[in-house]
Amino acid sequence: MALKLVRSLLLNACLHKDRFMVVYRDSFAGLLEEPLNAFSWNFDGDFGWCPIVVPGWQIEELKYNSRVVWSKTLERQFDEVYRLCLETEQESKHVCSPKxxxxxxxxxxxxxxxxxxxxxxxxxxxxxxxxxxxxxxxxxxxxxxxxxxxxxxxxxxxxxxxxxxxxxxxxxxxxxxxxxxxxxxxxxxxxxxxxxxxxxxxxxxxxxxxxxxxxxxxxxxxxxxxxxxxxxxxxxxxxxxxxxxxxxxxxxxxxxxxxxxxxxxxxxxxxxxxxxxxxxxxxxxx
Missing domain, CATH: 3.90.1140.10 (Cyclic phosphodiesterase)
Known part of the structure; x- marks a missing residue:
């Protein structure tokens, strides 16, 4: 599910890819977080790496502007994740200019x-x-x-x-x-x-x-x-x-x-x- 969602996000031209973060579980270091663009995604092989292999099942969360838009406990479909990302864009604009x-x-x-x-x-x-x-x-x-x-x-x-x-x-x-x-x-x-x-x-x-x-x-x-x-x-x-x-x-x-x-x-x-x-x-x- 995580890799399928990542593929859809990467193909979407409306979202800023550099604002996504991937939280994944490393076998030795525990939970780690890296930018989405830092991974070289290989969907045919069903894994991504940066610089070590990170299977899809190790992905715990996807964040957009620090907001968790997908997680293992909140397995949202792409349409819902996309909507949350757009909401976050609007909230960020609102927060950045206090009135x-x-x-x-x-x-x-x-x-x-x-x-x-x-x-x-x-x-x-x-x-x-x-x-x-x-x-x-x-x-x-x-x-x-x-x-x-x-x-x-x-x-x-x-x-x-x-x-x-x-x-x-x-x-x-x-x-x-x-x-x-x-x-x-x-x-x-x-x-x-x-x-x-x-x-x-x-x-x-x-x-x-x-x-x-x-x-x-x-x-x-x-x-x-x-x-x-x-x-x-x-x-x-x-x-x-x-x-x-x-x-x-x-x-x-x-x-x-x-x-x-x-x-x-x-x-x-x-x-x-x-x-x-x-x-x-x-x-x-x-």
């Missing part, structure tokens, strides 16, 4: 804010989660994040939140407080406390092993944008080091058997306001 209320207010209220570094906590006990733990099969119930500890950002966020509440009082119930401000790196589905303990132990090892991939310069937030007309967030200036670090975290967690998100592109952001289902219904009825 605020106006050009002037974007510069005034979202001047580049620096996030100061801080320690990541990977210690957890069953007692910490006994009152809040929940799990549904194939549903993400944990997320790895970096908390935002910046008084300057809090001040800017408060100005934006106040303006939103001036526009609609209903928004006041949906605001994120400074204690809630964070940047999500990835989400996970963990079945029980033992899985949580194993995951956090693995995360500690991953962070120590790949600390050289951590961004060397502070991250910058600027402007605001929305997700699906439900989430208002502060955008993050693109940072290749952050993207590479998050990508390595996700690959490493998957190689250890954890269920990690990957269907959506990584869009670093800090949520300021999020509408719940009831608020959406009230606003639509108004």
């Amino acid at each position: 605020s209320f106006s050009e002037a207010s974007q510069e005034e209220e979202c001047a580049r804010v620096v996030l100061k570094p801080f320690t990541m906590t990977t210690h957890i006990t069953a007692g910490d989660l006994s009152d809040v733990f929940w799990n549904k099969p194939n549903t993400y119930n944990f997320f790895l994040c970096q908390r935002v500890c910046s008084s300057e950002f809090n001040d800017k966020a408060e100005l934006i939140q106040k303006r939103m509440c001036d526009l609609e009082q209903q928004f006041a119930k949906c605001l994120y407080t400074p204690a809630m401000f964070h940047m999500t790196l990835c989400t996970l589905s963990l079945a029980d406390f033992l899985a949580v303990e194993d995951c956090f132990s693995t995360l500690k090892d991953i962070c120590e092993q790949y600390q050289n991939l951590l961004p060397k310069d502070p991250l910058h937030l600027y402007g605001v944008d929305t997700f699906s007309r439900r989430v208002l967030y502060a955008s993050c200036k693109p940072n290749e080091e952050l993207t590479a670090f998050v990508h390595q975290i996700q690959l490493s967690l998957r190689s250890e058997g954890f269920q990690v998100n990957g269907d959506e592109p990584f869009v670093p952001h800090v949520t300021l306001l999020k509408l719940d289902f009831l608020s959406c219904c009230v606003l639509r009825a108004a």
Whole structure:
């Protein structure tokens, strides 16, 4: 199935081939990722190589602009994969040009804010989660994040939140407080406390092993944008080091058997306001 799909993608003239990535399982190194164009595909022999032979059954995922458009667990047909690729194109254009209320207010209220570094906590006990733990099969119930500890950002966020509440009082119930401000790196589905303990132990090892991939310069937030007309967030200036670090975290967690998100592109952001289902219904009825 994977090779048949790759053949169709290579023959399609509308998609950018250099934006595809192939995630495959190496017998010795585990999960690896290479650009689609880095492989010399030989469909007659039912394999590709770069520089070693990679049989079709070893292909785990196909990505387009970092978004997983096909995987072994999501065996989509070409038409569905093609549609997701086109959606990703549109989302990328949207994300690359964040919009605020106006050009002037974007510069005034979202001047580049620096996030100061801080320690990541990977210690957890069953007692910490006994009152809040929940799990549904194939549903993400944990997320790895970096908390935002910046008084300057809090001040800017408060100005934006106040303006939103001036526009609609209903928004006041949906605001994120400074204690809630964070940047999500990835989400996970963990079945029980033992899985949580194993995951956090693995995360500690991953962070120590790949600390050289951590961004060397502070991250910058600027402007605001929305997700699906439900989430208002502060955008993050693109940072290749952050993207590479998050990508390595996700690959490493998957190689250890954890269920990690990957269907959506990584869009670093800090949520300021999020509408719940009831608020959406009230606003639509108004």
